[in-house]
Amino acid sequence: MKYITKIEDKEYIIEIDNDDQITINDQPFAINFEQLSDGVISLLINNQSHEAIVEEGDGNIWDVLLSGELYAVEVQDERAYRLSQARGSAGGAKGEVVIKSPMPGLILNVLVKPDQEVAKGDKVIILESMKMENELRAPRDGIIKRVSAAVGDSVEKDQALLIIGDPEMEHDEAAEVDDE
Amino acid sequence: MKYITKIEDKEYIIEIDNDDQITINDQPFAINFEQLSDGVISLLINNQSHEAIVEEGDGNIWDVLLSGELYAVEVQDERAYRLSQARGSAGGAKGEVVIKSPMPGLILNVLVKPDQEVAKGDKVIILESMKMENELRAPRDGIIKRVSAAVGDSVEKDQALLIIGDPEMEHDEAAEVDDE
């Protein structure tokens, strides 16, 4: 069985040959996989020992906790991969980033307007929660496509607050938006 | 719903009136019962807090771990209780005790013969396991009814080794045995 697995921008082609061997980018690894009764996973890769907790997130995303770090891993089998390739990178229009509220809270300030250019790291929204003012920042350069939160709104966890689009995509994106 | 619950020789009549009240031997108790996602149970009885782990054993026996002690509790609803009363105390002939091997091991010595009288605490069998000689003792006074283990046997966990019967019951017991 062959899978295409992504972390951040890295992509691995992982072939599960049988219970104790996998092939990654054509290189074989001896594996020994065990799941304990409490859900913890023990994996030996060429006798290198790794202990992890793996839980399913949204879509094909798996959360992997490994020596302190939490990795978001996207796993697709060949079929699913080809499909997603066909309709552009998974989820929404290409290069579009939706900024969601990480927790319930109150919008104290919205620092950007639609069509405004933002650089990675720019503050875009101030959200009050847990009695603290939290700054939401742009995850990358882009253009504000939509702002769906206003000062004074109290928002839920994961509520979409605004959308940042690719600069170069601006026109067709804008079009798309108008369509809706 | 009414239950008859036994620990050792104590018997409690417990009536579950609703989610937050029970009646024991006609005395009401306010309860607040919660089971956590890891199986641990938190119970408030008239605001007294108790944390426990409860797992089902054989028959109607429940193992209750409560502040270090492990309790074996027999729970029967009225119907089951009346039935068991009808056919004498649950499990086997009345007053009969089966001594089982507590672990896999090797029989080093058998110190009793059928029809022999034993007093509570008498050594009956020496079992070697975990490289130690372990003494199995009579749990109460009685008469050896059957010996099903011989020196040199290697036995499994919970394998019946011998049976002790009530002195006063001896005759009908013996009869029963002959029947088989």
Next chain:
Amino acid sequence: MNTENLHTRKFDKLLVANRGEIAMRIIRACHELGIATVAVYSDADRNAPHVRFANEAYHIGPSSASESYLRIDKLLEVAKKSGAEAIHPGYGFLAERADFAQACYDANIVFVGPPPNAIRVMGDKQTAREAVKAAGVPIVPGTEPGLSNEELLAAAEEIGFPLLVKATAGGGGKGMRPVHRREDLEDAIAAAQREAAAAFGDGTVYLEKLITHGRHIEIQVLADSHGNVIHLGERECSLQRRHQKVIEECPSFVVDEELRQRMGAVGVAAAKAVNYVSAGTIEFLMDKQKNFYFLEMNTRLQVEHPVTELVTGVDIAQEMLRIARGRKMRLTQEDVTMSGWAIECRVNAEDPYNNYLPSTGTISTIRLPTGPGVRVDTGVYPGYTVTPYYDSMISKLICYGQTRGEAVLRMRRALEEYRIMGVKTNIPFHQHMMDSHRFLTGNFDTHFVEERFSMEDREPAHELEAAILATLVAHGQSQKASQIVAPGERDTSNWKWLSRWERLRR
């Protein structure tokens, strides 16, 4: 001595007016002294360990603290109902509310903490500064509160920049703003006033000279009701984010025995200035020349008290209870010795890779580090939901070593052993800090974390392994899913539980 409105007498049952790890800490200290405990809980905390570990537990209201843990009337009612003779406030919530201490006194209940007056004086920045100033404790130059914005702007000229805008009622960095340039002052004052008003219902602010490259160093004191006051040395708490401590250690890298005794003496003087009784902490700001200035006194048990416990061997929580019972301290200053090194990492539900935004969610799995030199104080559990109702601290991980190096290496080991799933935590932040050269060489100040420490340069070490793990689990799931009978069970997020359950059925 004048410690009016303070009860100290033997008690055998105590109500813990708090939740989380500090409630657990107090319950354990009580049980270790043979004192029965009464827990209180909000809707959110029915299953919390402090409810399960206490001898008794009473529900006091909805999850919002203002309707539960902050309800003095309900707490006193439970104390009466349960026959609790004493109340321990822990930290936060009502811990530094003089009116609560007074209410306990009026109800003839022992308040495990200082007399109301000491809380009142130290609770107000201004009266605190005056009180300790009179006792000869050095303070940072600044204005008194209540000035008009015009007056503040004028005063700023005298104090000079950089300076701090601070809320009178403030604490934990809320309503506090550093200002480096004259032109930023007005905005900063506005923001601080807004935040303080929201957090404390009082927007009053004042100005204070900003000590640059300052270190936060605090002195732990113990005072009994017989006039004995001692100190347990210092804690280094310079590693902070937005004035929230994240890592504390004992002793401090920059404090030698001579300085320790000098600061300790000043701390004791500050405590005596307000007839202090119980455990307390005097916070100082120390500049590069090792001048130290009084910041504030925390009139309660401190989050970071364990590092001092490990290095001095003194159980501060137990001492606090003994003192409240009216006992003389067993220790004199001479008995206090420090040996070894302890470091505490506060494990918070927040995302270190995304500007430390709080992370809410339900914890599915926890496995705590154990073994030599590792202590974990925690109040969370599998199934616990991190909500905005309470602070985001999940646990305190404390490691001890004969040397600082040993403590750091042990902390690395413990952080790696720590497993918590369901919310994002700042464990990677702590791991990164334990690897940082600046930290290892003790070369940091209160601005280090925010200004000269970044997660950007952290390499995710195990991406390939994570990819393999996710793929194998996904593969296993799709295999399993195809075997499962009942349709309901096909819900993929449960396959793990199912496989566990299937295993059990064998």
Next chain:
Amino acid sequence: MNTENLHTRKFDKLLVANRGEIAMRIIRACHELGIATVAVYSDADRNAPHVRFANEAYHIGPSSASESYLRIDKLLEVAKKSGAEAIHPGYGFLAERADFAQACYDANIVFVGPPPNAIRVMGDKQTAREAVKAAGVPIVPGTEPGLSNEELLAAAEEIGFPLLVKATAGGGGKGMRPVHRREDLEDAIAAAQREAAAAFGDGTVYLEKLITHGRHIEIQVLADSHGNVIHLGERECSLQRRHQKVIEECPSFVVDEELRQRMGAVGVAAAKAVNYVSAGTIEFLMDKQKNFYFLEMNTRLQVEHPVTELVTGVDIAQEMLRIARGRKMRLTQEDVTMSGWAIECRVNAEDPYNNYLPSTGTISTIRLPTGPGVRVDTGVYPGYTVTPYYDSMISKLICYGQTRGEAVLRMRRALEEYRIMGVKTNIPFHQHMMDSHRFLTGNFDTHFVEERFSMEDREPAHELEAAILATLVAHGQSQKASQIVAPGERDTSNWKWLSRWERLRR
């Protein structure tokens, strides 16, 4: 000095030739020193923590130790394959096998322990007695081994009763029998020979005067490869069952500083007598008059080493590794100070209410005690099956306090917090001991547990609550069962998991 066949040099990767809690202890010490670890495992231990926590893991055979953990050839093969430069034997298994130490030497691998000769001399009761006797260490009068039964009976007359029959190859009480009456001697010799033959493949026995009301007190020593030998004070290990230690403490109730230094000096002399290097323990038997006699030297890390670590602050496991790396000890005798009190309870899978019979089974749930002053060293996990293949120790629970009283009260608290389900444990025994007047007053000897301590007089404190809990759970199950769809799911032993799974699906 003559420490021939001993390698000491820096190494960066170590193979742990052991399992369970001690393998974990060694792995943690290595990681805290930056040493990479290689674990080995038998069929039974694939999921054990030492496999999961080590950097590498290799399968070495079936569950039976003789086919895995005792296979020197396989261990050396894995060391070669993995590039491990050192091997730590832990305790038990090959820890005191001179041929293993020699084999490591021959394979140019650092053996983390003493030179083969020291193991050989101390491993044989007779040569050990001669060696230490020559060094002026007091020993118990007795016979040399290898006598005919007739000779033994004759010698018994001289020694007088009571006396002990001991196996030359013995240890941990196996092949040991106390004899109080002449007429019991022959049977005792037979039983000891049979047991020794079975356990060690060598039935040779000898006789020794039995010290009545003796206490077992041992001295921890550290010796480096540069000729420095120090002691870390004593441990009290008198609480034993069938010569198996169950509770140990540091310091001892009956040892004052003067006696400590005297015993320590003797311990150091014993170690020097065999050119000892590494951590070791000299066991003494102490009579009522506080005369102490050499029993044996354990040429390895001791199960109960943590109590000494907590009281002296010295990390013995790390020191052992530093010494094996050829380093000079950082400590001199003067640097060693003892402060506070530590107690260790060995939590075993056995039934204290049924003659302490070992309890086999699979552990379903574990929750370890945490918080201040509590250390747990363990190697078991949910899903672990206790089998007759390995010893029945589940974990070591160690509590520290400023005083013995504090340590005892903390131990009570920790024992109460401990949750382990699936096998019976001796936790009630420990709880009963912590309540025992004789224990609290330190008034016990090596026969106390077996002869003057009984579980019979322990009152089960919570029968009513247990009855209610079982009834509510049974009720809840029957309610649930009636709602469940698929027939397979009606299997009652799974209702808990089901309900959990159902909760997850919401």
